[in-house]
Structures are given as structure tokens and as C-alpha cells.
Amino acid sequence: MPALYFTENEYQARLAATKVEMQTSGLDTLILSDPANIFYLTGFDAWAFYAPLFLVVAANEDQPIWIGRFMDAVSARDTTYMREENIRAYPDSFVQSTTSHPVQPVSEILKERRLDKGVIGVEMGAYYYTARIHAEFVNSLPNARFEDAELLVNRVRLVKSSAEQTYMRQAGRIVDAAMSAAVEKCAPGVRECDVVAEIYKAQISGLPDAGGVYTTSPPHFCADERVRTPHGLWTDRPLKRDAPLNIEIAGSRLHYHCPMTRTVFLGRPPDSYRRLAAAVVEGLNTTMGSIRPGMAAEEVELVWRGSIAKHGFEKEARLGYSIGLGFPPTWGERTVSLRPGDKTVLQPGMAFHCMSGLWLDDTGIAITQSFLVTEEGNEPLTQFERELVSIS
Amino acid sequence: MPALYFTENEYQARLAATKVEMQTSGLDTLILSDPANIFYLTGFDAWAFYAPLFLVVAANEDQPIWIGRFMDAVSARDTTYMREENIRAYPDSFVQSTTSHPVQPVSEILKERRLDKGVIGVEMGAYYYTARIHAEFVNSLPNARFEDAELLVNRVRLVKSSAEQTYMRQAGRIVDAAMSAAVEKCAPGVRECDVVAEIYKAQISGLPDAGGVYTTSPPHFCADERVRTPHGLWTDRPLKRDAPLNIEIAGSRLHYHCPMTRTVFLGRPPDSYRRLAAAVVEGLNTTMGSIRPGMAAEEVELVWRGSIAKHGFEKEARLGYSIGLGFPPTWGERTVSLRPGDKTVLQPGMAFHCMSGLWLDDTGIAITQSFLVTEEGNEPLTQFERELVSIS
Incomplete structure (x- = not known):
């Protein structure tokens, strides 16, 4: 059987x-x-x-x-x-x-x-x-x-059962561990592929009580001048000092995904990065503070839009998308998008990746949050701190 | 630039x-x-x-x-x-x-x-x-x-340039390293996912002079009673003593793939496995000894078919397929198959995965070889020994 x-x-x-x-x-x-x-x-x-x-x-x-x-x-x-x-x-x-x-x-x-x-x-x-x-x-x-x-x-598939929610929480703990493994390995002189190797190892080993499986998409790992590339491939070049790095990854527990993106700065981030990160974190926190069942998908985006507009920013791409079960080539469910015009009403058990990031001409910051919609509001699926990670 | x-x-x-x-x-x-x-x-x-x-x-x-x-x-x-x-x-x-x-x-x-x-x-x-x-x-x-x-x-894409051949040889060295990492980690009591984590780490770190990238397909890792499953997913259960395990993986250098499959036995393999392995290895070695440019794809399969028939075996699935560049979901080029009816003439610079394996009702053995067709004959892309791997 x-x-x-x-x-x-x-x-x-x-x-x-x-x-x-x-x-x-x-x-x-x-x-x-x-x-x-x-x-x-x-x-x-x-x-x-x-x-x-x-x-x-x-x-x-x-x-x-x-x-x-x-x-x-x-x-x-x-x-x-x-x-x-x-x-x-x-x-x-x-x-x-x-x-x-x-x-x-x-x-x-x-x-x-x-x-x-x-x-x-x-x-x-x-x-x-x-x-x-x-x-x-x-x-x-x-x-x-x-x-x-x-x-x-x-x-x-939009509304997740209790058993599905359990797998998504495990996926969240897996991606927390994988991002931590990445940050721990990052240092000037380390090859990009060797950092990504540690990410994969953590994704697949998973948790002591719940192993990981493959994710739908490889890590997007874009360092230095490639930091403004949303879905780029790592190289085997060594990481540079005083350079930024974007890491977008997921954890996958039995094909249930929890994605997360963080920007890492190898050194003290310049003011331009810190200001951009502050706007993104403020926008994300304000958005997360507002999300509750009954809200429309487009209303979530509006909160974000309003927050970053205060700092003079605008994001063309949608703010986020429904997540759950996924097979290559995407962990998005391809149904609901957090963007203008999407009037889907949020219900308890739905899950999203809030892809709060801003890509300018020469910089890019992404500090994102996956979450479940709950009866009361929302439950973040990851614990990794919402900040620009700085490695000194 | x-x-x-x-x-x-x-x-x-x-x-x-x-x-x-x-x-x-x-x-x-x-x-x-x-x-x-x-x-x-x-x-x-x-x-x-x-x-x-x-x-x-x-x-x-x-x-x-x-x-x-x-x-x-x-x-x-x-x-x-x-x-x-x-x-x-x-x-x-x-x-x-x-x-x-x-x-x-x-x-x-x-x-x-x-x-x-x-x-x-x-x-x-x-x-x-x-x-x-x-x-x-x-x-x-x-x-x-x-x-x-x-x-x-x-x-x-069938005939690879000199530069492409270089990437394929690197991919071969990467998959050799990844299979070695798997065998080294395999032991009764170790979770399957923890072995696969080491495979991924080796695939992505790659070589000191050539890092790896993601492969088109995850490792196929099928232990114990699942050994007769060709494309199954690993679990987080611990490996058992005196049980077989099939591992199908690839190395990927800048999307050029070199696949390899090995059967591993955790303990002394029973006679049924050793006999099956002997037939597969003999069939593979005989086939590799015959491959040269000018031969038709179906002729390659005929050599294999004749060899395993001597031991009373037959393989329904094709013996192999053209390889090279690949993106998910397959590292096969989807052109030439080593099987009856495929009259493609082998030329120097073509590359194939000879998928020499036999799946019976309750056992499965695969000991495979990727190779380039050369002017003189063929060049194996991996060095990993062609044998049933036994871990005592």
C-alpha cells in the first residue's frame, strides 16, 4: 500500500x-x-x-x-x-x-x-x-x-487544507534554514557556486523531522552588477567585497513551496542601498500589517503602492502571487496576483508570496514575505528577519 | 559587455x-x-x-x-x-x-x-x-x-563543437564527483534526503576550475522496494541495510549535461542482483566496444540487445538518447534514440547517454555510460567504474 x-x-x-x-x-x-x-x-x-x-x-x-x-x-x-x-x-x-x-x-x-x-x-x-x-x-x-x-x-487549490498548511509551514522552516546557510557561507572570495551548493544542501536535507524535496526553480543568485537581474543564474566567480547580492529561493516540503528573497551586502551598504531597503521594509511591514481575510488581492497591492510612493518609488511588476503546490518551472499557482485589477477576495487558507522588491537601473533590493491568510489576519511562513542583510 | x-x-x-x-x-x-x-x-x-x-x-x-x-x-x-x-x-x-x-x-x-x-x-x-x-x-x-x-x-545541436565538447567533459567530471559523494554518504540509517543533499552540493560546487549549474531534472533516487521505479523521488526515510538503491543524476556545466546511473547495494548483493548486474555490465561493455562513427543508432541498440539476450533478458525501453544542452524537464535532446527504427548515422561530436539498465518485477539495475562519438570510436565522458556498487 x-x-x-x-x-x-x-x-x-x-x-x-x-x-x-x-x-x-x-x-x-x-x-x-x-x-x-x-x-x-x-x-x-x-x-x-x-x-x-x-x-x-x-x-x-x-x-x-x-x-x-x-x-x-x-x-x-x-x-x-x-x-x-x-x-x-x-x-x-x-x-x-x-x-x-x-x-x-x-x-x-x-x-x-x-x-x-x-x-x-x-x-x-x-x-x-x-x-x-x-x-x-x-x-x-x-x-x-x-x-x-x-x-x-x-x-x-487556492484554499489550503490543514494538512497542506502543515507542509507549507515546514517549507517555511526549510527556506529559513537555507537562507541562513547562504548567509553563513557568503564572504568575499568565496565562489558563487559554492554558496549555492550550501543552499541546495540545506533545501534538500530540510528539517530533522521533515526532509526537503527539489524546488520548482533553482536559486536565483545575482551578485554585484547582476543584482538588478531578477531571475539570473549564479556563476563560478568569487564574491566581491562591498558588493550586493540578491538571493531568491524556496523551501519545498513534498512539493509545497515557501519562497523568500533577501538582498545581502558584503560590507557596509552605501546610503543608496540603505534608503532603498528602508523603503522596501517599511512597505512590506505596512502591507503585512494590513492583510486580513475579506480584502481583495488588489487592495493588498494598494497598501504597498501607497507606502513606497511616499519615498518616490513605484514597482511595475505585480507585488505577489498565490503559492502552494508547484512543479517546474514555477512555484506560483498562476491564479491570483497581488496587483491592480485582481479582485479575488482573500480567504483563510490562501497563501501568497509578497514579492516586495524594487529594481532600479543599477540597484535592486528584495526583502519578501510568504504568508498564509488566517481567520484573524495572516501568518508569516518564515521567521528570517526582514532587513537588508549586511555581512561585515 | x-x-x-x-x-x-x-x-x-x-x-x-x-x-x-x-x-x-x-x-x-x-x-x-x-x-x-x-x-x-x-x-x-x-x-x-x-x-x-x-x-x-x-x-x-x-x-x-x-x-x-x-x-x-x-x-x-x-x-x-x-x-x-x-x-x-x-x-x-x-x-x-x-x-x-x-x-x-x-x-x-x-x-x-x-x-x-x-x-x-x-x-x-x-x-x-x-x-x-x-x-x-x-x-x-x-x-x-x-x-x-x-x-x-x-x-x-546534434554535433557538438570543440567548445561544447569541453563543457560536456567538465559535466562528466562533475557527475563523477557527485556520484562519489553519494556513495560516500550512503550508509544504513542515513536519511535518503541527506544523501541527496550531498549529491546536490557536489553537482553545484562542481570542479575547482568549473562550477556546476542546476540540472534539468532532480536526482532520481529510489531505494529498497522502490528500486524498480525509474523516475522516483527520494524520501526522508533512513536507508536500510541489505537493500538496493538506484541513483540517476547528471552533472551540468553551463547547461551541458552528462548523466549517469548506478545501482548501489547496501550490503552484500544477493546472487539475483549480481547476475543481473553482470549481464548489464557485459552488455554495456560490449556496446561501448562497438560504437564508432558511421554506425546507425539502431545498430548500437542491436549490439546491446544481442548481449543481454544471451542471459535471457530484454529491455522494452530505448537503450539511450542524444544528450547535450538541456533545460527542464529533460537533459535528452529529444532527437536521436538508440532503438530499433532509428537510422540516424553516428557522427563525431554527437553525444549519447547509454541507459543500460534492466528493470524486472522486483529488481532494477542500471549501470550507464555517457559518451562522445569520436573520429576513431567513442570517448566515455565519465570515469566512474561500471559495476554494481556494493557498500559493506
Whole structure:
């Protein structure tokens, strides 16, 4: 019997909530490609999405159907609650073939299960639902009508259960430890890659009572003149004295993520950095002080916007985004953004990364905070101090 | 001036080879989405493909056009040789918007550059070219005819230059070090996540003269009864005595990958494991002894097939695949497979991962070898001994 990360009841509740959304959208069948959504509904956990991988949710069936590459069916048996007959596979000859495509046998399975008719929802903009996959489905299932159901399950994921919140808190403790490991290793003359190596080690070892797993994205580690780069790669050059460094990382506990960004200054920060950091910290603290359920996502951003405007700053990019479960290439849930126009009402159990940072032409500061929305207000998921880290 | 990983001449040669293929395929314009192909032609290196990211190659223009999220344009300036006017961006409001899509401003840029007509090649099956992106392009550019150009650049990448071969050899030394770190840490009672933490640390620290970067895929680390799982995730349980463990990892030097898999036995391996390992090692050594340029990909597999058949074994999955440059979710190039039917002729400078492994119902052994095809035969990219590793 597989060691499930959640109770079978919790998986059933998720599936039921998904079916409610399917009914609202008029879908008979939902074909999922987003690995996070497949994981959410079944527990399926293996690196299998490099080849076409699907979870088929039929409105009239009690369990979804997993369909993937034959060798990865082993993992479906090992990590999900699903019945053997609902774990299906396509042969290896279809993988990266120049003459055939995995959707062909997948469509045969749908026909065999009489799921090739009616309205089929697909995740049009999900990372691994390629144009080719969609064209093959449309071609193979002429009796179906396809509708875009992107983000349908992502929206179900917005409010975290108690068990999910536990994993997110553990992820928060992991990223606290990883950032501490980074700061401890940082010193002029140390190669950037050797600092990042310590970050990875801390991320994966995790906590004594809760190990870490891979994060959706590598550390973004941008030193010196690259500090104004938001998503840059580390180098193997040594860190310089009197230079800034931005580190954006996450902790991941069973694929639940808690991100954090800090700016580190190797030496005494110049006034320009200290003033920018003060504005960011003030903006972040003011924002965190205001967040409570019932507020709209755009209202959160407005608090931040007002605070940094007092110092003459403005941020073009959104202030933050919904977090939780994630697989590469992003730990964002791709649903709610803290930005003008997003009227989503915050509810207890939602989680966000408040990406409070400012990138100017030649400087960049980011001091961020991930949090859960609670009944009373919010709960920060990390304890790492909100300040410009200075290493003397 | 950015620190390019290759000379500008080498980038120009790659672009020229791409244009030859475009001409053969009758393409006026090529829109690339595969991050590895974008990196290959320009050097662009940032974690930017979580949002729609394109490189547009026009048959009549001397430089491609980079188009991505506004904040990632900084990285295009930092890591490529491209002129400022060829680095274009869409505003943040298009990112994960419910009312608009990044392809809308991208299409406007194409119109402005008069690239909205004729035949446009797109990578239909590339991971990040979603069904939604394609539908938006078709809708926004009514004067163009779209053709599938998936793998066009991947095929150009097959033969590695001298500089690329250097990075692959470094990646080989990195994975040798990472596997050694894993074996050194493995012992009964040690948590799986703590072994994987050491693997990551070694992968990222890399070599004294060449640091590592993230690999496309996390370590596949499957212990005990999960040893028959090809792409499973580690746990935080302690390793058991007298149990097997499969470790599949890669080293990555500036995104050039060298993968390796080894089976480790914590204790004296039972006869069943030793017999299986002996068959795999014999099959691998026989195969490696035969590989030379001029051979077809399927012929390589035939040598392996013949060798393991003598011991009564058969492998359904392909024996191996082309490697080189890679971004998540796979270090395979998705072009050549070592399997029946693939008639690609091996040429000096091609590189492969010979994935010599056998998974039976309850056991699994993998002892693999990455190699370059040379003028004379082949060059193994790793030195780690080809054997079942036994930890007593």
C-alpha cells in the first residue's frame, strides 16, 4: 500500500470540488496535464511529465484515470490511491517518435472508456499541454468538443487544507534554514557556486523531522552588477567585497513551496542601498500589517503602492502571487496576483508570496514575505528577519 | 559587455546552420520556444521560460529577436550578443492575466518588423509552446501560414563543437564527483534526503576550475522496494541495510549535461542482483566496444540487445538518447534514440547517454555510460567504474 501524503478522504474531497467546477463549466471530461494538478488529485509523484502525461477526470466516474509512459506507471501504483484498472500506459515506442505520438494510444483508451464524446476540458495554457498534444487530441477525438479548462483545478487549490498548511509551514522552516546557510557561507572570495551548493544542501536535507524535496526553480543568485537581474543564474566567480547580492529561493516540503528573497551586502551598504531597503521594509511591514481575510488581492497591492510612493518609488511588476503546490518551472499557482485589477477576495487558507522588491537601473533590493491568510489576519511562513542583510 | 559562454563566431555559425534548415523547410520565420534552442542561438541564460518567451529567427535578418517578460530583458542584455533593438519585451500586466495574453503584444512586434507574413515555423511539441500560445498566434497573425518546425534547431545541436565538447567533459567530471559523494554518504540509517543533499552540493560546487549549474531534472533516487521505479523521488526515510538503491543524476556545466546511473547495494548483493548486474555490465561493455562513427543508432541498440539476450533478458525501453544542452524537464535532446527504427548515422561530436539498465518485477539495475562519438570510436565522458556498487 502506498504511503500517501494525504488521507484518501482528502483526495476524495479535492476530486469532488473539481467535479463541482466541471459541472459549472459544463464539462463531461477533464484532461489534466499540469503535474501539480495531477499530484493534487491523486498524489502521483514522479518525474514523468517530460513525456506526455495525463489525468482524465470523468464526471461520472469515481476515480480519475492516469495515463503516461509505461515505465512511469510503476510510480502511479506506488504513490496514488488509484485502482489498477485506472492506471494506464502507452508503450515506449511512442516516446519521442518521429512517426507516432503518445496521444494516439491515449485517445484509444478514452474511446474504450467511452470518454471520447461530449465536452472535454483541456488545460490550454498549462506548461506541458503543447500545441502538438492539442492538435493530436482534436484529430483523434472527432466526436468531442474541446473547451479551455486551464486553471480550473488551480483555483480549487487556492484554499489550503490543514494538512497542506502543515507542509507549507515546514517549507517555511526549510527556506529559513537555507537562507541562513547562504548567509553563513557568503564572504568575499568565496565562489558563487559554492554558496549555492550550501543552499541546495540545506533545501534538500530540510528539517530533522521533515526532509526537503527539489524546488520548482533553482536559486536565483545575482551578485554585484547582476543584482538588478531578477531571475539570473549564479556563476563560478568569487564574491566581491562591498558588493550586493540578491538571493531568491524556496523551501519545498513534498512539493509545497515557501519562497523568500533577501538582498545581502558584503560590507557596509552605501546610503543608496540603505534608503532603498528602508523603503522596501517599511512597505512590506505596512502591507503585512494590513492583510486580513475579506480584502481583495488588489487592495493588498494598494497598501504597498501607497507606502513606497511616499519615498518616490513605484514597482511595475505585480507585488505577489498565490503559492502552494508547484512543479517546474514555477512555484506560483498562476491564479491570483497581488496587483491592480485582481479582485479575488482573500480567504483563510490562501497563501501568497509578497514579492516586495524594487529594481532600479543599477540597484535592486528584495526583502519578501510568504504568508498564509488566517481567520484573524495572516501568518508569516518564515521567521528570517526582514532587513537588508549586511555581512561585515 | 556580457561574458559569453561561446565566441560570437560560434553563435553566428549556429544561426547560419539554422537558416539553412529553415530554407530547406521553406520557412520565412522561425519562432522558438524551447529554452535550450534559445540559449543555443543567443546565449540567453535566465529562468525566464515560466512566462511565454520567444526567439524569432527571420530568414532575412542578421540577428534573431528576443521577446519575453519585461523584467527578463535585463538578462537578455547581460547574457547575449544581441543588439538593443532586437531585445523586446511585453509589459508585466500580460503575465498570467485573465483578460489578455503575452502573444498579443508579441504579435504586434512581429507585425512591426514585417514578420507576420509567409510561412512561420513553430515548435508544436516543445514543452513550453502551449496550445494556448499557438491558438493566440494563429488568431493574431492571420496573414501567416504556420508549420511545425519542432526539433529543427535540436537537430542542428546534434554535433557538438570543440567548445561544447569541453563543457560536456567538465559535466562528466562533475557527475563523477557527485556520484562519489553519494556513495560516500550512503550508509544504513542515513536519511535518503541527506544523501541527496550531498549529491546536490557536489553537482553545484562542481570542479575547482568549473562550477556546476542546476540540472534539468532532480536526482532520481529510489531505494529498497522502490528500486524498480525509474523516475522516483527520494524520501526522508533512513536507508536500510541489505537493500538496493538506484541513483540517476547528471552533472551540468553551463547547461551541458552528462548523466549517469548506478545501482548501489547496501550490503552484500544477493546472487539475483549480481547476475543481473553482470549481464548489464557485459552488455554495456560490449556496446561501448562497438560504437564508432558511421554506425546507425539502431545498430548500437542491436549490439546491446544481442548481449543481454544471451542471459535471457530484454529491455522494452530505448537503450539511450542524444544528450547535450538541456533545460527542464529533460537533459535528452529529444532527437536521436538508440532503438530499433532509428537510422540516424553516428557522427563525431554527437553525444549519447547509454541507459543500460534492466528493470524486472522486483529488481532494477542500471549501470550507464555517457559518451562522445569520436573520429576513431567513442570517448566515455565519465570515469566512474561500471559495476554494481556494493557498500559493506
